[in-house]
Amino acid sequence: MNSDLQSLTQALRDFAKARDWEQFHSPKNLAAALTVEASELLEHFQWLTEEQSCNLAPDKLAEVELELADIQIYLISLAEKLKLDLVAAVDKKLVLNARKYPADEVRGSSKKYTEYKNRT
């Protein structure tokens, strides 16, 4: 198997199973846990300037790395629970995004696509 995400999926399934934690892992709960982890990540950045956020000290970066891992872990677990393929999902979304945000029209602007005139 060549896929990163598939191997991680298996590792996480085994981890939860060995602890009998699958009973807690409803999609609703996993979505809540994922949101909580995303905020723990954000907490590291909340009082920093954008520039400071680009230059984290090594110990801070090591903490941030583990927060990213937590988010990835819950994301994989949730995808597995819902029988969704994350890579296929991202591919699908990128096609939609390319249509919603044509490079020529949105270059250099952070406006949401809904704010563009002549668009639905």
Next chain:
Amino acid sequence: MNSDLQSLTQALRDFAKARDWEQFHSPKNLAAALTVEASELLEHFQWLTEEQSCNLAPDKLAEVELELADIQIYLISLAEKLKLDLVAAVDKKLVLNARKYPADEVRGSSKKYTEYKNRT
């Protein structure tokens, strides 16, 4: 290249570059965007029972799939910005988790490891 995440990383880099969006992609902003997307995912589940969350209608599931994609997209973008490897990060976290939550001790319990006696 055999890695899912590496190919997605490249695709996302190209996407942002073509739109000159890299200027908005400070780690601070990406962490905020990731949190916002996680909450959009949670919104689909917030009033459902856990059981209902296991049995989504196909159209709802298709929406959830795109939310998972958004989270994965920002997670990859942020990891790249910080020069972190998501797979290595997850591996590292799983080792730590195995130590913090020994299967024998935590089986069937959702308590945080900090709530266990005799632990730091």
Next chain:
Amino acid sequence: MNSDLQSLTQALRDFAKARDWEQFHSPKNLAAALTVEASELLEHFQWLTEEQSCNLAPDKLAEVELELADIQIYLISLAEKLKLDLVAAVDKKLVLNARKYPADEVRGSSKKYTEYKNRT
């Protein structure tokens, strides 16, 4: 002054001023901090059943109380920064909600108003 929220606003302004923390309190940063606090609240509930969440042990409830306080604190600080009146904002929103969710039509349903037919 009869207003709860006005007295709290003053207390919070003094607190931040005495610490020279106003420099960090841009609306962007306060919104991030508020989100982080909301997730810390959610963390207490994430693995509980809905029923368990109605019956918190006293020590857990005391922790939850302080999370609610944190959210209220950032909410007041942000409203003040933006020169918005929280009570007026809630009044305005309740009028909108009453229109969006007519009691007769939505009784007992958690569907978002956007999911109702014949509505914008």
Next chain:
Amino acid sequence: MNSDLQSLTQALRDFAKARDWEQFHSPKNLAAALTVEASELLEHFQWLTEEQSCNLAPDKLAEVELELADIQIYLISLAEKLKLDLVAAVDKKLVLNARKYPADEVRGSSKKYTEYKNRT
């Protein structure tokens, strides 16, 4: 009754009751909804600079006002559900914060109190 928050509490109770929505309002669900609303607020600011976040256009500010209202609404509803008094909670938290962050020691620093030496 002189209290802002008490009058709002009553209005929100009536609103939910008229729609038979109390069944959805477990503390767990309300905490999730509150987090979702906090992120909707953050979404308005995520790509702005801190400076831009201080100077919102009137239409943007009107949207932000309603997001603040949503957060306040769920915060009041949750406090009521848990029989907690928000004003008392904030008072309690401010006493704790004054102890954790003595003005003389933390002036001008955004470091978390846990990062200070000689503190638990």
